[in-house]
Amino acid sequence: MATPGKEIKILAFDVFGTVVDWHGRIAREVDALGLGVDGAEFALAWRAGYKPAMQRVMTGELGWTKVDDLHRMILEDILRRFGVTALDDAQKRHLNLVWHRLDPWPDAVQGIARLKRRFTVCTLSNGNIGLLTAIAKHGGLPWDCILSAEVFKAYKPAPATYLGVAEVFDVAPGEVMLVAAHQDDLAAARGCGLKTAYIERPLEYGAARVNDVSPDPANTFHARDLLDLADQLGA
Amino acid sequence: MATPGKEIKILAFDVFGTVVDWHGRIAREVDALGLGVDGAEFALAWRAGYKPAMQRVMTGELGWTKVDDLHRMILEDILRRFGVTALDDAQKRHLNLVWHRLDPWPDAVQGIARLKRRFTVCTLSNGNIGLLTAIAKHGGLPWDCILSAEVFKAYKPAPATYLGVAEVFDVAPGEVMLVAAHQDDLAAARGCGLKTAYIERPLEYGAARVNDVSPDPANTFHARDLLDLADQLGA
Incomplete structure (x- = not known):
């Protein structure tokens, strides 16, 4: 059986809503x-x-x-x-x-730690570097590297952010996968040639406004949470 | 007794020669x-x-x-x-x-892990982000954040790099300490108002060209290695 996602080298994570519960x-x-x-x-x-x-x-x-x-x-x-x-x-x-x-979702620390064994795991968030570093330290998120709109001086969904991750690591866009709970972010990444993984976060907006987590077949992966993504990637 | 370095919040590390043996x-x-x-x-x-x-x-x-x-x-x-x-x-x-x-010096992983409990620990190297991330992953260096000349689009000893660390973390320059094995790097950081810690790396250039590791009293700390620095900082 082929290894799923075997061409992927870098996982770039959206943070607010995807990794932490704001x-x-x-x-x-x-x-x-x-x-x-x-x-x-x-x-x-x-x-x-x-x-x-x-x-x-x-x-x-x-x-x-x-x-x-x-x-x-x-x-x-x-x-x-x-x-x-x-x-x-x-x-x-x-x-x-x-x-x-902000606290990580319950699956986030373990999920990222598992994915880190096989991939380079970094943030790709509009949050500034200091903010993302503080969140990582607060929650024990074991990133390999913190990338931010602040590095690229452009906010997502500008292509400079998604393509910037590939440039930083000297890989092709198709060797990077964006991991996010937001279909618009994923669609923009896909438009730049990245792979995409959708993460279900039904409670991102609170229990009173449950989020639609329907699959979009355009995504490379659809996962219940980051442990499920690690399972699917064999990590 | 006063806590040594109690006003310091961020430790920014030079990497080549200071943390890893190139x-x-x-x-x-x-x-x-x-x-x-x-x-x-x-x-x-x-x-x-x-x-x-x-x-x-x-x-x-x-x-x-x-x-x-x-x-x-x-x-x-x-x-x-x-x-x-x-x-x-x-x-x-x-x-x-x-x-x-490149491999970390023998004291580096444990030293940084100890310092990380009390401070935010980041790189400040002229190496690019992808290079620094690869070194960290190779050696298991537990950085909170990877900062690089690539973020500031200026190489050390340009003031934009040292002052950039303070700006990223929204602190005063005097709340950042540069940790390095090179007196010229430390002197430039001091010129921007940063604290400085000199680390002895007598073998940086190999056994055939032993490095002068004499103390310069202008530095805030002088340490044999990163474990000694952690001891001196009570971390």
């Missing part, structure tokens, strides 16, 4: 602050501001901006919208760094 | 090829071509070039100078990748 931690920390807002709704609003903020950078309206700083800009906006005035600057700074304290 | 592995692999050249001399010549090659990039004579590609350019030159004509392209490519197979 919604759960943010909702819990916001609820714990007792601000009179719904933590789950606050988390969704914060995350919803992410793509428009990156868009402002990609159109040139803003210069290159780290996601840590975009998160803070969005936070200021949603605190206003939710009518929260009780936080001082130090408290806002601490809350903004909740993104550094 | 001379030993290259000399052994070249000797094993039976080309009729002295492996130790060949290793020294290859390494000696490194700074002039980077200089050609920094002056703009060459566009941005990965160290993997600089190593190949230097290799072609020294093969000519040593009169070696027996290698075909695949063999030269394999030999060039000896830099990906």
